[in-house]
Amino acid sequence: MIGGMFIGLIFFAISWMVGARLKSKFKEYSQTPLASNMSGQEIAVQMLRDHGINDVSVVCVEGELSDHYNPVNKTVNLSHDVFYGRNAAAAAVSAHECGHAVQHATAYSMLKFRSAMVPVQTISATVLNWIIMISMFGGIILTKGMGLSIILPILVLCNVVITLFALVTLPVEFDASRRALAWIENKRVVTSAEHAMSKDALWWAAMTYVVAALGAISNLAYYLFLLFGKRD
Numbered sequence: 343m344i345g346g347m348f349i350g351l352i353f354f355a356i357s358w359m360v361g362a363r364l365k366s367k368f369k370e371y372s373q374t375p376l377a378s379n380m381s382g383q384e385i386a387v388q389m390l391r392d393h394g395i396n397d398v399s400v401v402c403v404e405g406e407l408s409d410h411y412n413p414v415n416k417t418v419n420l421s422h423d424v425f426y427g428r429n430a431a432a433a434a435v436s437a438h439e440c441g442h443a444v445q446h447a448t449a450y451s452m453l454k455f456r457s458a459m460v461p462v463q464t465i466s467a468t469v470l471n472w473i474i475m476i477s478m479f480g481g482i483i484l485t486k487g488m489g490l491s492i493i494l495p496i497l498v499l500c501n502v503v504i505t506l507f508a509l510v511t512l513p514v515e516f517d518a519s520r521r522a523l524a525w526i527e528n529k530r531v532v533t534s535a536e537h538a539m540s541k542d543a544l545w546w547a548a549m550t551y552v553v554a555a556l557g558a559i560s561n562l563a564y565y566l567f568l569l570f571g572k573r574d
Contacts, residue, residue: 356553357550357553357554357557360546360549360550360553361550363549364407364546364547364549365406365407367431367542367543367546368407368431368543370431371430371434371539371540371542371543372423372430372431372432373429374430374536374539375428375429376429376430376433376531376532376536377532377536378532379428380433380531381425381426381428381432382420382424382425382427382433382435382436383400383402383425383426383436385432385433385436385437385440386418386420386436386437386439386440387400389437389440389522389525389526389529390418390440393440393443393444393447394447395443395447397416398416398417398418398443398447399417399418400417400418400420401417401418401419401420402419402420402421402425402426403419403421403422404421404422405421406421408421409421409424409436409438410439411442411443413442413453413457416443416446418439418440418442418443419439420435420436424436430537430539430543431539431540433526433536433540434522434523434526434539434541434543435543435544435547437522437525437526437531438522438544438547440522440525441517441518441519441521442518444518445514445517445518450514452510452513456511456514459503459506459507459510460507462503463503463504463507466499466501466504469496470497470500470501473497494565494569495569498562498569501561501562501565502562504558504561505555505559505561505562508551508554508555508557509555509558509559511551511554512548512551512555515551516548519544519548522540523537523540523541523544526540
């Protein structure tokens with residue numbers, strides 16, 4: 343149990359560093375105005391229109407880098423800096439979120455699979471959180487004898503779900519970025535220099551998901567080792 347928490351802390355630190363780098367890149371690429379002078383909101387609306395998507399709204403939401411696409415109410419949610427921003431960072435993020443809307447509209451298989459996994463992933467994460475909390479206050483019950491024999495398979499099962507979810511997320515995110523970068527280049531929304539900035543910003547955003555996937559794999563490997571080691 344302690345080993346699992348230690349792995350979590352290591353990847354939390356790595357994730358924090360990657361996240362800090364992402365924020366730094368976003369700030370850097372927010373300094374130079376786009377030659378096209380288009381805002382993130384205008385870019386999103388045009389990208390949706392160009393893909394024949396008329397039932398998705400583009401809205402401004404609170405928070406920093408809180409941008410996301412909601413398939414339930416069909417909204418592209420852009421943070422204030424992205425919604426009103428007229429720079430390479432805003433262009434990259436707004437187009438990326440629209441990339442998810444395009445995936446949804448075209449029934450992209452990996453997005454459908456990921457969406458179907460959300461309820462199971464949520465339950466698994468909740469169970470893991472409860473186990474961690476209980477182990478911190480009554481660890482002797484969970485880490486000895488019968489308690490460990492019962493808890494380990496549950497830990498493995500929950501981590502299998504979380505790892506699969508993290509891995510499925512990767513192609514979804516990379517594909518959305520691919521669609522975004524291709525569109526902003528083909529439509530001349532950005533210059534070649536601005537395109538390079540947008541690509542770099544999206545690369546760092548993708549790295550946050552890569553780190554999460556690696557962390558999930560490491561946790562799963564740890565608990566599998568404990569499970570099979572105990573059986574031996």
